Amino acid sequence: MSTAVRTARPVPSRRRLRRFVPPQHGAWAMLLLPYTVGVALVGPRWPHLPLLGAWLTGYLLSYYVFQAVKTRRPGRFADQLLAYGLVTAPLAAAVLIARPALLWYAPAYALLLAVNGWYAWRRRERALVNDLVSVVQSCLLVFVVATVAAAPLADVAPAFLALLLYLVGTVLYVKTMIRERGDAGYRRLSVGFHLLAAVLATWLHLLLTPVFLLLLARAVLLPARRLRPAQVGVIEIVCSLLVLAVVLVAL
Template identity: 25%
Template sequence: MKWYIPREHGAWAMLIVPYWIGASISGVQWSHLLFFIGLFALYFAQAPLLTYIRNPKNKDVWPSFFAYISIGSIIIIPFFLTNFSLLWISLSILPLFMINLVFAKLKKERWFINDLIAIIALSSLLLLAYRLTEPAIHFEAYKYVLLNVLFFTGSVFHVKSLIREKNNKMFQRTSIFYHIMVVIFTAVLQLFGAALTFLLSLLKTLYVPKSYLKRPLQIGVVEIINSVLFFLLVIYW
């Protein structure tokens, strides 16, 4: 059996960071780790599914797809049965992932709007981690969801400006403008940890020489470091 693994490693950070921010602000417990393993298995199921959607000739995707789905379901369903709010949150996020599948079918996955929808969907997983140990979802949870959406949108702007839009001056100027605005926005709201992270992202966009960021691996390492800084500064400041 061929094990399909998601190729979009940047999306792993979009899954991991919001979830563990949600766990951290609600109080990390062992249940968070177990639920995350199930969630991660379900996320891996999208790799064989997307492979089939892109090319239906790939018939070998189904064993790994059903293996991932089975592992994830075995872990997560008991949580749903004891906490129905987790089920409703999941069902509210599911349509966003379905839209991503439509873009894949249309071969428009590289569109910015598709990235934004994926960011919103993955950032919303923070609510699952938060509700896992909290009796209700409070305003702070939505605030952190917004911060994740802003951060990863900036990351997409930066990465695209280095690869697919590297010759698009308008896109690069839009990226810089976006980074400036999110720094101002978070600073005005006195979210200083987030503002500092966005400022570092802005400085990275402006001053890190593009000659140092030509290969996807190099870009990925920088974005991972930036994601770790975002996580730490948002949680502890």
């Protein structure tokens, strides 16, 4: 067998898959937690299923849109934009046809996505404000899920606030563990916010207090330890599951 034949191997399927899956592992908890809480609180309805599909593929679509904006090379991501666009559009259309009231959320999401787009254009997508805007987008899904079920928004407002407190705190904490490791200002901001979050969570329901005190202890103690990103991620998965369980029981 010639050298040319031996070296002409097909691209591994794993490499092809990586082209369509963003390296943003922490985003999945932020995407799924508000959806799961919302559906559990208001009860499942059939439009929740295409909503989940549109939500996840819409995130993937937005990721590659912002990559195209950041690099100024949309052609580089044409395959991803086409694939996720073709999947997201009919799923979103199905949900909107079933629940036209969801259009009321369009201006808020358009504004928040515009902020993401601006940071992508400036190549500052890791900025704190940009991360916080993404958290707000995710937490608003609790209200979207309630609207799909025609449930009063007041019924899920406490859960929205609890998740917002948790996810904002997580953004600050993760920065102290990875990108802003050793930054005393970020660490003070993270600890201060977690302290405020524990107070507000106690106001929402006493059952939330132990979990948010645990999150506060995490923000105080762990930045002094040199944990690998994978270890930080595992800890956050556990914290997400704890917050999910307690929010569903308490709220």
